Amino acid sequence: MKFIVPGYYKNFSCIASSCRHSCCIGWEIDIDADTYSYYGTIDGELGDRLKKNIAVSGGQPHFILDENERCPFLNENGLCDIIIQCGEESLCDICADHPRFRNFFSDRTEIGLGLCCEAAAELIINCDEPFKLEILDDDGFDDETDEDEKEILELRNFALEVASDSKHSFEDRVNRLCKIFDIESDDTSPAVWADRLSSLERLEPEWDNCLAFIGSRTELEGSLINEKAAGNLLCYFIYRHLSAACDREDMRSRAAFAVLSCRVIFTLSLFISTEEAARMYSCEIEYSDENLNEVLNLLCD
Ligand code: SF4
Structure with missing residues (x-):
């Protein structure tokens, strides 16, 4: 069994007493x-x-x-x-x-750091290295992957390649991903997204202010001035959520979720720091199975 991690994983350490939003x-x-x-x-x-x-x-x-x-x-x-x-x-x-997450395959366990932790968010968003996966450990005992797993991993890896390709603008990368997964452009207004998100279970009261800000915009932001940070966020969502898909249709919703999550965070970055926007979004949406499934359901049509 191989244990796979993103390159930045080994640089994580909990900041303990300096943490403003302790888990x-x-x-x-x-x-x-x-x-x-x-x-x-x-x-x-x-x-x-x-x-x-x-x-x-x-x-x-x-x-x-x-x-x-x-x-x-x-x-x-x-x-x-x-x-x-x-x-x-x-x-x-x-x-x-905490804040690690895991996705399991027959021959590998993929491990990552969750954006809900402020130290992890800082590390993930500001990583200077291109996104890459590494083997952290290998016990030499692999089960064979089945065809479904192979298909999910191949497509996920291709999506990561596209998302991290800094030769193209962030917008181009998103357009390529939408083509690959047959995702139509989302013309839902920010006010409607704010309404939908505000109907979900919430953790922090400040999230209401964030949703009010989103609702006041005419459109969701398509990128960040810092395209490297935008690409890092897209790779994070693809690595974490496409790997958890059960089939191709589920991958499509999760790819749409990755794009939407980035756009919500980019929009919130006009209101609070990108790191704080990502942390709060992750706590409110990613770390509630109920909320995550609700948003995935909205995106699967
Ligand atoms: S949220 Fe992250 S940095 Fe803060 S106490 Fe928990 S693990 Fe440490």
Whole structure:
């Protein structure tokens, strides 16, 4: 099994106490079974805190967030008390893994960093290197990929080639992608997109201001002044979402989603920084399965 990552992956590190939008605030954090058993063996003051601050709902243990939606182990210095007292290896799978995502194939696991993390967004958007995939690890045991997987990977790789081809303008790259996936140009007005997005589940109240800004525009922006950053975002959405497609039709919706996501972020970049626009969009849309599916459904006609 090969473990594949984008070139920038190895440069990621959590900025912990400097993070303005810590993933330890506002997210429900489930604890995997092994870590839950381990936490049950910890004695002393930390053991007591763990017992008091973990609840089990529907058989799933999770941390009980405080009244400000903070993880009870996130201290006033923005650091994790569990890491401080027991080391990073004592974190539950979700905390240790965030902000990574994975897409699984028979011969490979593709890993990436999610835009919902501000450190990852900064790294992904401002990466100077052309987008490329690398083998992070290979245990030598590959299952054979079936025809469907091969087709998805080949088409995804071709889409990545087009999206990262800096010899062409960003607009040309998008037009080529739309041709490849038979995507018609979207003449839905920003006001309609703002309405649609505002009917979805939301995480941060500031998202309302962003949607109001989108709704006030006459059209969604087609690119950024910094075309390198625009291309980086397009490659991110293609790498993450086309790889998760189940068939060619699903790839088409996901390619349309990649283009729409870029255009929403570019438009928001006129209101807030590109990195913050990407982070917020990712939190609100990509990191809610329900919202993501809703937008994909809107794009599949
Ligand atoms: S959001 Fe990213 S940078 Fe911030 S605390 Fe979480 S992993 Fe670290």
